[in-house]
Amino acid sequence: xxxxxxxxxxxxxxxxxxxxxxxxxxxxxxxxxxxxxxxxxxxxxxxxxxxxxxxxxxxxxxxxxxxxxxxxxxxxxxxxxxxxxxxxxxxxxxxxxxxxxxxxxxxxxxxxxxxxxxxxxxxxxxxxxxxxxxxxxxxxxxxxxxxxxx
Amino acid sequence: xxxxxxxxxxxxxxxxxxxxxxxxxxxxxxxxxxxxxxxxxxxxxxxxxxxxxxxxxxxxxxxxxxxxxxxxxxxxxxxxxxxxxxxxxxxxxxxxxxxxxxxxxxxxxxxxxxxxxxxxxxxxxxxxxxxxxxxxxxxxxxxxxxxxxx
Amino acid sequence: xxxxxxxxxxxxxxxxxxxxxxxxxxxxxxxxxxxxxxxxxxxxxxxxxxxxxxxxxxxxxxxxxxxxxxxxxxxxxxxxxxxxxxxxxxxxxxxxxxxxxxxxxxxxxxxxxxxxxxxxxxxxxxxxxxxxxxxxxxxxxxxxxxxxxx
Numbered sequence: 001x002x003x004x005x006x007x008x009x010x011x012x013x014x015x016x017x018x019x020x021x022x023x024x025x026x027x028x029x030x031x032x033x034x035x036x037x038x039x040x041x042x043x044x045x046x047x048x049x050x051x052x053x054x055x056x057x058x059x060x061x062x063x064x065x066x067x068x069x070x071x072x073x074x075x076x077x078x079x080x081x082x083x084x085x086x087x088x089x090x091x092x093x094x095x096x097x098x099x100x101x102x103x104x105x106x107x108x109x110x111x112x113x114x115x116x117x118x119x120x121x122x123x124x125x126x127x128x129x130x131x132x133x134x135x136x137x138x139x140x141x142x143x144x145x146x147x148x149x150x
Numbered sequence: 151x152x153x154x155x156x157x158x159x160x161x162x163x164x165x166x167x168x169x170x171x172x173x174x175x176x177x178x179x180x181x182x183x184x185x186x187x188x189x190x191x192x193x194x195x196x197x198x199x200x201x202x203x204x205x206x207x208x209x210x211x212x213x214x215x216x217x218x219x220x221x222x223x224x225x226x227x228x229x230x231x232x233x234x235x236x237x238x239x240x241x242x243x244x245x246x247x248x249x250x251x252x253x254x255x256x257x258x259x260x261x262x263x264x265x266x267x268x269x270x271x272x273x274x275x276x277x278x279x280x281x282x283x284x285x286x287x288x289x290x291x292x293x294x295x296x297x298x299x300x
Numbered sequence: 301x302x303x304x305x306x307x308x309x310x311x312x313x314x315x316x317x318x319x320x321x322x323x324x325x326x327x328x329x330x331x332x333x334x335x336x337x338x339x340x341x342x343x344x345x346x347x348x349x350x351x352x353x354x355x356x357x358x359x360x361x362x363x364x365x366x367x368x369x370x371x372x373x374x375x376x377x378x379x380x381x382x383x384x385x386x387x388x389x390x391x392x393x394x395x396x397x398x399x400x401x402x403x404x405x406x407x408x409x410x411x412x413x414x415x416x417x418x419x420x421x422x423x424x425x426x427x428x429x430x431x432x433x434x435x436x437x438x439x440x441x442x443x444x445x446x447x448x449x450x
Contacts, residue, residue, distance in 0.1 A: 161311060163308055164308065164309045164310070164311055164425060165306040165307065165308055165309065166306065166307055166309060166340065166342075166381065166383075166425065166430055166443070167304040167305060167306030167307070167445070168304065168305050168306075168430075168442060168443045168445045169303065169304055170302065170303055170304070170305070171437050171438060173303040173304075174303070177303060178302075178303025178304045179303075179304065181302060181303050181304070182302075182303060182304040182306060185302075185448075186306075186448075194342070194344075194379055196379060196380055196381075196392070196393075196394040198356075198357055198359065200359065222356075222357075222358075222359045222360075224356045224357070224394065224406075224407055224408060225394065226377065226394045226395065226396045226406040226407065227377045227379060227394065227396060229379075246377065246396055246406065248356060248405070248406045248407050249356065250356045250358060250365050251356075251367070252354050252356065252367050252405040252406060252407050253405065254396065254404045254405060254406050266357075266359055266438060267435075267438050267440055267442060269381055269392065269442075269443065270304065270306075271342045271381065271425075272306070
């Protein structure tokens, strides 16, 4: 496998959306994808949360370590992708947050991250959706790609 | 309202641009949108600033608290959207910055953030532009969307 | 020069890709661009690294100061662009990283940043690719744009 194994897509529908106050970010994106039959795509959002659950992957132990932040935080960046896991749209997102003083924290985004206000762009990518499968080397559910395909 | 109320757009013009040394980020993007008649869209930029003004929204007091940083900082991420506020293109952006040691801060981007060097991508979204209006729950000027539209 | 000097592009091919375990991020993106003849574009990636080299530009001394991080870090955001430098595809990227506690660092991305796992979207922009040239004011290799072009 060379440095990047890629698959080509055509840009499909594009959406700007408002996240409902009090909603869970991951749940909201997944529900939107199911409702609009989006099977692969990318997104970017900014806004604020009233609480957040973030994590990082312990590469040696091969487990996620999570932290729950029960406080108001700005969403400085939240980007990721939509692909298939066990046949259903699955959202993978990483997030950068800041407190009232501008101090930042962040990680892999988990559920139980509640929106105060949020604005998202979602871009559907039309083509064969990437499917996640267990990867022996990392212990993660990664896209099954080892060479360029279309 | 479900988790996300969205509106569908068609991708319009795409621009790569160089921000002028010494210019204000928000002012530069807004002026570009007025000059090119961009009424809705998204953007992403990287670069560096010679000074920055960032803030966070105090969700209980419903006011923005700002911090002025009079120092050189890298722009690690600056993403956001363009929509209409009182009939004119309005830029909403969040930013992540780092100092010479890699230490990060960030927040909602305010004017009086001066570019040292910067490179931006702007994507026009063609469709009915979102319009901002006062939201009772949050005290913010949010997009008037409560159900999916096109 | 007004605030932003921009050039218009048409969106070309779009790729989702998986970065190989152990690969260098910048090298992998550049090699992908050469293989697919991508001369200008943008990208966004998330994932994790086993080590990273980041830096910031000292605006007065006009030199990059780098830091090598020999530890596991999540990639919270890594965005940037592809343009031409001395006639070849050149990748400019900034990155935000977090440790297992969610503490963030970041900067200009340098080579010798090794992927643990990574997922990237690359969008080709079709048009006259921006070319980098030495800029007297900043000491950086910036895009040669001073007015809007197409």
